[in-house]
Amino acid sequence: MIKEVIVVEGKDDTAAIHRAVEADTIETGGSAINNAILKRIALAQERRGVIILTDPDHAGERIRKIIAARVPGCKHAFLKEADATYKGDIGVENASPDIIRQALANLRTDYQRAEQLIDWEDLINAGLITHPQAAKRRRAIGNILGIGYCNGKQFYKRCGMFQISREEFLAALEQIENEGL
Template identity: 75%
Template sequence: MIKEIIVVEGKDDTTAIKRAVDAETIETGGSAINKDILKRIKLAQQRRGVIVLTDPDHAGERIRKIIAAQVPGCKHAFITQEEATSKGDIGVENASVETIRKALTNVRTDYESVESDIRWDDLIAAGLIVHPQAASRRMAAGQSLGIGYCNGKQFYNRCRMFRITREEFAAACRQLDEEKG
């Protein structure tokens, strides 16, 4: 059984999680996350810890940001849009058992006011911003680092928030270049 409580968006997500692992969930009820749900998440974080696993879309990212701002120190698990899409629908409920297990194995913890070795210039040099294929490169690097897909600024912030080391960043960039070549 997973010790932490997994925060998901809805009932179908809970069903998918329970197919993959023995865990308990808190459902946000979609992007309209309210104060009562946030109180439950705060209590869960204090008592057992929390893993946030939301849909890889705009609404899921919004929920993730709200929780991270209100409940510091949460762990975050990410799945890609490809892994979460079925018949045009994007959601955790569409992810395979293996994908969910992999995401929960590669959780990252957020930290407040973090110093990081990763600099904005590193993202430029790696072709993750200001590059013709920056979006696809960020998607692949985000998947490799376990921080999900996001725009350049968010990618930079996630590298800092999840304390991505220079070595981890370099390894993800090498993998990008090897797959390209």
């Protein structure tokens, strides 16, 4: 049994979680997350801890940001878009139990006032900003680091928020460059 409560978007996501692990969930009801749900998530964080596992799409990222802003200290589990897509549909419910367990094993913690270990210049030099392949490179590095895909500004914030070390960053950069990206 996982101690923390896992926050997902809907009942199909809860079913997928239950196929993978024994855990309690809170469903946001999609992107229309309301104050009552946020209060339940805050209570769960206070008493047991919270893991946010939303879909690897725009709506899922929006929900993740809303929760993280209102409920500090949450843990984050990320799925790769390719691992959560079935017939063009992107969602936690499409991920296999093994992929969900893997995401839950590679949690990142949200440090609100974190020291920035990677600076903006590092992202530019790595071709993650203002580069013709920047989005593709950010997606690949985000998957390696376990912080998901996002735009350049959010990638920079996540590097600080999840305390990505310079060593982790450079190792991920080397890996994508070895893969020809």
